[in-house]
Amino acid sequence: MALLSKSTLSKRGLGKLKHKANELLSRTLDQQVTLAVTGLSRSGKTAFITSLVNQLINEGNGAKLSFFDPVHNGNFIAAKRVPQKHYHVPRFDYDAAISALTSDPATWPEPTHGISELRLAIRYQPKNSILKYATDMATLTLDITDYPGEWLLDLPMLKQTYQEWSQQTHGLMTSKPRDEYSKSFLAKVAQLDPFAPASEELLAELAQEYTALLQTFRHELGLSVIQPGRFILPGDLAGAPILEFFPFANADNIDANAYQNATDDSVIGMLRSRYSQYQEQVVRKFYREHFLRFDRQIVLADCLKPLNKGKASFADLELAMSMILESYQYGKSGIFSRLFSPKIDKLLFGATKADHVTPEQHGAMVSLLNQLVHQNKNQLNYDAVAVKTLAIAAVKATNSGVSKHQGNEVPVIQGRSLAQSELSGTASVFGEKITVFPGAVPSELPRDNYWQSNSFNFIEFAPLSGLNKHQCLPHVRMDQVLQFLLADKMM
Ligand SMILES: Nc1nc2c(ncn2[C@@H]2O[C@H](COP(=O)(O)OP(=O)(O)OP(=O)(O)O)[C@@H](O)[C@H]2O)c(=O)[nH]1
Ligand SMILES: [Mg+2]
Structure with missing residues (x-):
């Protein structure tokens, strides 16, 4: 060395x-x-x-x-x-x-x-x-x-009893725009005797129907208040009984004493017990663990x-x-x-x-x-x-520019169409280049008259190619x- x-x-x-x-x-x-x-x-x-x-x-x-x-x-x-x-x-x-x-x-x-x-x-x-x-x-x-943000929508459930949550949700389901879609489900729930022995199959069936309603509210009506959030985004809980409950239709009319004393194998008792397990095992757990x-x-x-x-x-x-x-x-x-x-x-x-x-x-x-x-x-x-x-x-997914419309310069965006859509009366096909002025975004929470006098055409674009x-x-x-x-x- x-x-x-x-x-x-x-x-x-x-x-x-x-x-x-x-x-x-x-x-x-x-x-x-x-x-x-x-x-x-x-x-x-x-x-x-x-x-x-x-x-x-x-x-x-x-x-x-x-x-x-x-x-x-x-x-x-x-x-x-x-x-x-x-x-x-x-x-x-x-x-x-x-x-x-x-x-x-x-x-x-x-x-x-x-x-x-x-x-x-x-x-x-x-x-x-x-x-x-x-x-x-x-x-x-x-x-x-x-x-999913839907999971945060569940937080308020932690401070509500099953009865309170049922009342609030029932209120939503009997008001516009959910009421029309909810009628048949609510009628079935109203038929249930709260103190009869519970049938797990029936509860599962009604819970499925309630979940399908939540999916409709979200995807067809474009609504955001979806509770319980895990019903539409169950993750690894899909099919678990903890997701098999729903709001009771007339929760406020149930005798308070009988409700208190209802056992877990009665209809109302089982719904209440699943609700409280959902609060603990799903909502609280998410906050604690993540x-x-x-x-x-x-x-x-x-x-x-x-x-x-x-x-x-x-x-x-x-x-x-x-x-x-x-x-x-x-x-x-x-x-x-x-x-x-x-x-x-x-x-x-x-x-x-x-x-x-x-x-x-x-x-x-x-x-x-x-x-x-x-x-x-x-x-x-x-x-x-x-x-x-x-x-x-x-x-x-778009480029912006200006376009001439009736002699005036109008700001526009250009992108590729994502789906078959109707744009100002003309149909577009997938991938086709489209140029639009999609409309003005209100800078304030829109009031009633706003919805009558304004129309929007915010369309979905495919990602840029290349x-x-x-x-x-x-x-x-x-x-x-x-x-x-x-x-x-x-x-
Ligand atoms: N033009 C444009 N579209 C976007 C952009 N980000 C998302 N999108 C559109 O919004 C859709 C949903 O976006 P995602 O990122 O999948 O949304 P997400 O919140 O993860 O949705 P989930 O996984 O269903 O909860 C996409 O498929 C696009 O169509 C963006 O920056 N520009
Ligand atoms: Mg995503």
């Missing part, structure tokens, strides 16, 4: 020491953030997470992340997927989603039905924090969870579809948003503070599919969602939580999303 000079030795030694110190420090100073993404079904969660992951792992490849400081300032190094933290939670299927978006012809990812997770390791060079004196490179571990570990939350809302569907659908979205917000209302007065103590410090509301409208409408989208979110502002206590609202498109999975997906404001959610963890 060649002899090494004293100075080489000490240089090497020092280098090793510095490396060891760096390793140790970065191990202790590395940060971790759990980001939860929610929203009602079809609001755009899968597209959002796919785009967020795609923007980070492909950074530097056709990236447009100008408002994300770590990239803008050059201290972002790279991001890669690493094995997720919880092996018992399904994996978020990034590969399937990105393959769909980059296939030919490009398609949207398949709907998902439950919770899933994905982990990213983001390498960056600390620039501002004390970390920069200690290490050249730090890692931010980002855990992303996708879960919700409490989220650091930052994104709530996505598609306000355009309910605008398209009309007044009842929009009013229902308003109600659903206020129910969802109960989960973040953990000030002194919220039911939350009495049940759990969550630690979310940043809350982002995303008005999704902003590429469905022309860019000058984005301000109105933000202010509309803000009004939906903040109408209960007095009751909400966001003291410890930073809140922001953005109009976004996770995967931009996208490449190794390049960043086209987007609207995903960099601002990253800035709000992650930049402070990468200083």
Whole structure:
């Protein structure tokens, strides 16, 4: 072995020491953030997470992340997927989603039905924090969870008895627009003797009918208040008796004493007992096992579809948003503070599919969602939580421009048709290029006269063709999303 000079030795030694110190420090100073993404079904969660992951792992490849400081300032190094933290939670299927978006012809990812997770390791060079004196490179571990917003709609059930919940749900089912669809189901329930011995088959049958009604409310009527949320998105509980209950039709007419004394094998007793198991084993369990570990939350809302569907659908979205917000209302007065103590410090509301409208409408989208979110502002206590609202498109599927119409310049968007649809009287076919002015988004919660005098034509577009999975997906404001959610963890 060649002899090494004293100075080489000490240089090497020092280098090793510095490396060891760096390793140790970065191990202790590395940060971790759990980001939860929610929203009602079809609001755009899968597209959002796919785009967020795609923007980070492909950074530097056709990236447009100008408002994300770590990239803008050059201290972002790279991001890669690493094995997720919880092996018992399904994996978020990034590969399937990105393959769909980059296939030919490009398609949207398949709907998902439950919770899933994905982990990213983001390498960056600390620039501002004390970390920069200690290490050249730090890692931010980002855990992303996708879960259905419908599950949050169940939170208010925790403070209701079975009787109270039945009364409230019955009230909804006997008012417009649900009443017409609910008549036959409610008539069957009204036939039940609450104190007769329960038939499991009959309860299962009626629960199925109730579930089918919830599906109709959601998918045909475009309604958002769907309770219990697990009925339409059961995950691994599909077919379990815990999902086999329904609201009782005349719960307020039942004799209080007889109700108290009803045994679990009577009709009302069995429904009540399943309801309370649902509260414990499903609702409370979700909050305990998942919700409490989220650091930052994104709530996505598609306000355009309910605008398209009309007044009842929009009013229902308003109600659903206020129910969802109960989960973040953990000030002194919220039911939350009495049940759990969550630690979310940043809350982002995303008005999704902003590429469905022309860019000058984005301000109105933000202010509309803000009004939906903040109408209960007095009751909400966001003291410890930073809140922001953005109009976004996770995967931009249109281009915007101007078109001449009767001598005037009109802002328009152009994209590829997703389905056979009627546009101003002309039918379009799949993949065909279409150019439209989809209509103006109201910047305030629409009043009655608004629905009479305005019409919307927010149509669905197919993803742009020719996208490449190794390049960043086209987007609207995903960099601002990253800035709000992650930049402070990468200083
Ligand atoms: N134009 C446009 N359409 C979008 C965008 N994001 C989502 N969409 C549309 O919305 C649909 C639903 O998006 P997903 O991301 O699957 O929504 P989700 O919330 O995961 O839906 P579920 O899995 O059913 O709960 C897609 O199939 C697209 O048609 C977007 O950024 N731009
Ligand atoms: Mg999904």
